[in-house]
Amino acid sequence: MQTSKKITLALMLSFFASAATLSHADETDAKKQPAKHVLLISVDGMHQADLDWFVTAYPQSTLARMVREGASYTNARTPFPSDSFPGMVGQLTGGNPKTTGIYYDDAYSRGLLPAGTTSCAGAKPGAEVYYAEVSAKDMNRLDSGQQIPGLYSDFTKISQLTGHAQDLLDPKTLPVDPKTCLPVYPHQYLQVNTIFEVAKQHHLRTAWSDKHAAYDILNGPSGKGIDDLFAPEINSSVTDPSAPAGPGDDWTKDNTNTQKYDAFKVKAVVNWAKGLDHAGNNSLGVPAIFGMNFQAVSTAQKLNKSNYYIDPENPSTIMTNGLGGYTLNGAVPGPVLQSALTFVDGQLKAMVSALDLSKTVVVLSAKHGQSPQNRAALTIIHDGDMIDALNCAWENNSAGCKDPAQTHLVAHAIDDDGILMWLTDRSVKATRFAKKFLLAYSGNGIGSDAFGNSTPKPFTQAGVTRIYAGEEAEDLFGARRGDERVPDVVGIAQQGVVWAGGKLSKIAEHGGNAHQDRHVPIVVWGAGIAHQSNDDHVETTQIAPTILSLLALDPKELRAVQIERTKALPDLH
Template identity: 95%
Template sequence: MQTPKKIALALMLPFLASATTFSHADETDAKKQPAKQVLLISVDGMHQADLDWFVTAYPQSTLARMVREGVSYTNARTPFPSDSFPGMVGQLTGGNPKTTGIYYDDAYSRGLLPAGTTSCAGAKLGAEVYYAEVSAKDMNRLDSGQQIPGLYSDFTKISQLTGHAQDLLDPKTLPVDPKTCSPVYPHQYLQVNTIFEVAKQHHLRTAWSDKHAAYDILNGPSGKGIDDLFAPEINSSVTDPSTPAGPGDDWTKDNANTQKYDAFKVKAVVNWAKGFDHAGNNSLGAPAIFGMNFQAVSTAQKLNKSNYYTDPQNPSTIMTNGLGGYTLNGAVPGPVLQSALTFVDDQLKTMVGALDLSKTVVILSAKHGQSPQNRTALTIINDGDMIDALNCAWENNSASCKDPAQTHLVAHAIDDDGILMWLTDRSTKATRFAKNFLLAYAGTGVGSDALGNSISKPFTQAGVTKIYAGEEAEDLFGTRRGDERVPDVVGIAQQGVVWAGGKLSKIAEHGGNAHQDRHVPIVVWGAGIAHQANDDHVETTQIAPTILSLLALDPRELQAVRIERTKALPDLH
């Protein structure tokens, strides 16, 4: 079965990351059941080009085996914005942000009240919605504040972490519902159900592992979709934060540490595959849907320099101060990234070894890619200065225009390699002002030479190629007029532009609409899957109905599939 010809039209509309042209999965698809279990793996940051390179360089690898024996979709795209939250939510609901309501892990809602609000009557609406490490009871601890005894002297004790991630969240950090004056947990913020909830309705077991307790969002609105959610905090301190020295660097600042962190989650997946809970206890049977995300590739792409392993199985092979990212103008992974890719492949081999491949299908993809691959294309723009300048221009350079305690035009912004702004004034006058100001904004940013040294880089137009403002932004996402969550200003980055501080703090980012942000692999391999290479345009949102079809469940039980008519991936008959 081929994707309809009209899908080609989507290639001409890269800004509209929508699957609305797809019809629902055929009923005949849902009646077939090649699998009893589906293992979903997200290798965050992995481009299709990374997979192609690795399979060519390592033809005997597990990744090469998956591509050689399974169905490989070489023209897949993530939702826009290409952030972790919409990326993962899309894979597990079948929906884009206009339907799920999830635009970013750090976003804004005009229908909620700020975290900590206790008196809701008459309170002014509008709140940052930040579901990440800051939501934990203790963001500096790997166990998010569960206080596992002896954890920082023996990290294997992280297996004692609760599988009910909601218990690790601090309600005081969460936005507040004005109707109930109660905190809004991540799962309550999601507007549609997930494949985990569908599975639970059919009395199937589910499990997942991810990087923050805030991935409680994947439980879906019921809050009960995942039986075992193992979520060690990746942005926690690698060293004991209770020492007099306080918290140290987190697990993302050194790729060798990121690999150690990912290995905690791999152990949980292996235990699930063997029929236990994430700690290896209680014989419960393998989940029908389970999986995890890898972070090692993502941090290897972003770090300017890092320690890395030349042999992921041998900790004594650690090398220091290697270049992150790519070499040869972005064509070949550098030493840190090669180490990370090799690590992921090695861990996949371990997971596959625990599976019964006669009844398991493995799906590999990515929440997002990363841009730029060529570090010499990088231009870092200080977004704090940019937002201050916009607010001051709107306020005629008043004395308080940079005072964070004051109310300004920009209510909230998140700018990684795309600009998303929510304004306090949504009028045409205000959105047009913001757009025109940014298009005229110029200055000097920070770049990198080929050796990882900081250099000056001029920029114009705030680093964007195009800005959507007001109704243009609503139309970009396909939302209704006056949507409470949609950004008021959206900037599409020039190639290589990253908004951060004033230093060479990273060499790549995600969140934008660049080809390198969104062109990720999808590989489906395992029970009942025959080899095929497919270059049709597909979306990672199609993973959700595909998983349900593989389990002989009806994809139309997903609300987003019905709304957007998201179709299961082709060529899996």
């Protein structure tokens, strides 16, 4: 009997070992690498509706081909707030602001000291964290202060820009860590790792192109996630800033210039696709993960009027003073936006032509959408006046209530098409006061007629449908109690409301929670991807684990994926 038991036990152990081997084999089969390279493209501002319209209008386009042959997720949403930083960081980490710590590109931290602080002993924390053009050594130059000789007489020389964007940042513009009294670089501010860092851990090459050197944040906490980060400054002067007239308009103020700017980055992507560096030198091999963002669609949606190309592929004919945004109550892109969409499609064709599609998957999405699409819905509210009025009410209209040098209730605010406020007093009394004040705040704003002329537009409730204050704001984001980065007051905009200055400076914005802010496309196309159209609700944060899965890497190597249990996009075959 004892011998029989030993034989039975041996058979059982053998069975389980075989089962484990089969299980591992099945798992290995399931993780077969469908791609060696993933190209990620963000068309900032693009709505799912924009993609649908373009594919219908241009069935032979590259975008139409991607939709026709690839997997489309037509019910995707960006993180809230729908800003560039949380949107892009979400795509590359798998996390929302509560996890990444990134609530906006212009935010506030109660754990850091203001930029320029040199004496940290005893200093009270609380600082604006603004990682954008202001972080550059010279925000007026396309090269962020690298001082490339002859750049403003020959813009092709922008290819000489360093691929180590951190070198272009001015430490004096960065918030300061009170523990070390050292500046906090964007990559150090991110609380979780990125897909670029995971790729680097597996000895894979990475590359990215974006609009500010502050996109160093995408390097992740290690600071070493991206081998080649090409970041020409979009908010720099189009003309030579050293000329007697000084800096001129930046690249976003005219859509033809935005298209020229985007083309610099497309050239870098084409060079990467050929296995070169962004300048077209050095045979380094095609990156495992690479890509860029487009700005042309975003500025075409925001500009009241702009010059535009009739045919972006033949930019010899420029039309002047075209209306930005949409026509027919927001249903059809206007002439400037149509030009921008056509431009993006043509540039995608150039990138795709350089790819080996048997080894490459292309993922197309957007950091954010834009609202409103219907010009008639626009109401611009002067945010500076609103914040001054709140501070004055809290201080009982003291003599210094509008003095920017004084300490006020509002420590920092960013109000594009959503209100985010950080207060100096986080008490229940203060947050309730701010909420009550804003819900009672009314006045006259600015709208637009169908021809792009400014019109008066009254507003109530500070232009919001709802205010979240104090713990309500923390709960809205799912943040832990006492999160030092979460806003104290969050306002959800009424449809069409934009907070800006006192003139018709723009007709749409992002950063809020509107459907038009957050409903963007996700298209996955290329090697091994079967056609499907999926209308399940998905999040753009699911792009990160999807990219790693496509490369046969483990998504759980992403900290945010572990924390939020972010899944790869469903049914992707």
